[in-house]
Amino acid sequence: MWNNIKSLFAGKSSREVAKGRLHLVLAHDRTGLEGGRLQEMRAEIAAVICKYVQIDADAVEIQIETRSRATQLTVSSTVQPRNA
């Protein structure tokens, strides 16, 4: 109980931090994608999207995460309304 109250104020427990870090690190380990390559891929994907819709290429986010033994690649971006 006291621990629960404490954690409300202290933010995440070290256990949760460890879990979050591991999910990210393992995703990179499993795919063999180092940080630099991932950013290269991000830029290329952003360029492709730009050909079809208007987006802010610099605001495209890329993330790799693992759940179970499956690894998920997420690319997200807001799409701007087309100019009338």
Added chain:
Amino acid sequence: MGRAIVITSGKGGVGKTTTTANLGAALAQLGHSVVLIDADIGLRNLDVVMGLENRIVYHVVDAIQGKCPVSKALIKDRRIENLWLLPASQTDDKDSVTPDDMRTLVFELKMQYDFVLIDCPAGIEQGFKNAIAGADEAVVVATPEVSSIRDADRVVGLLAQADVPARLVVNRISPNLVKRGDMLSQNDVIEILALDLLGAIPLDDQVIATTNKGVPLVLEGKSLAAKEFVRIAKALAGLEVEDREPVGFFTRIGRALGLSATPA
């Protein structure tokens, strides 16, 4: 035909050798014939953990190179029926053995013994490849720490590539730290590595004391870790395993009085 099980982890110092010694002793106590192979050539340790270091004449490399029959290199444990150790060589290196050598050796031992437990060296190089070569299944040992889990994950991937099915042993769990939110729980480790759990060994001072003496924990005590090793050995042998939940004093009284539910 017996079963060959490799005990591996990627990272060093997480308890592979202790796990090998105790699972071997526990399986032998259950009545199975067991050979332990120390596959950590050049850095042998299973002999001292077992307390058999003074009885080594021949070792695994001698047996593989035909300098002696395999049976001559086996050291019989005098404290338990049915337990033998095949020690590593301390002077050769990992390249003096090939995966094919290990496959042949392990196959030969499986013909005569119920269980062949292979203590894998740390790392994922030649020594690891040799150690898993003859294995039918794997026990991956991990402690609830980021470095250990990261390395275990690499090993799980490599085992999957080699078609060796793996199960997990989480070692050195401190229930107090988990409760405080300062240690990953066994369920966290299972979730992250996505492996089936064989067992979770609590952090236990007795492990150090018994290793000092060269006596496997399961031969000495009734400590929590010893009990868990016996549980895991039973699970490996396919025996029915009893409820693992620790049962407290008051719960037991409550149960005796019919006040609380019996365990599921």
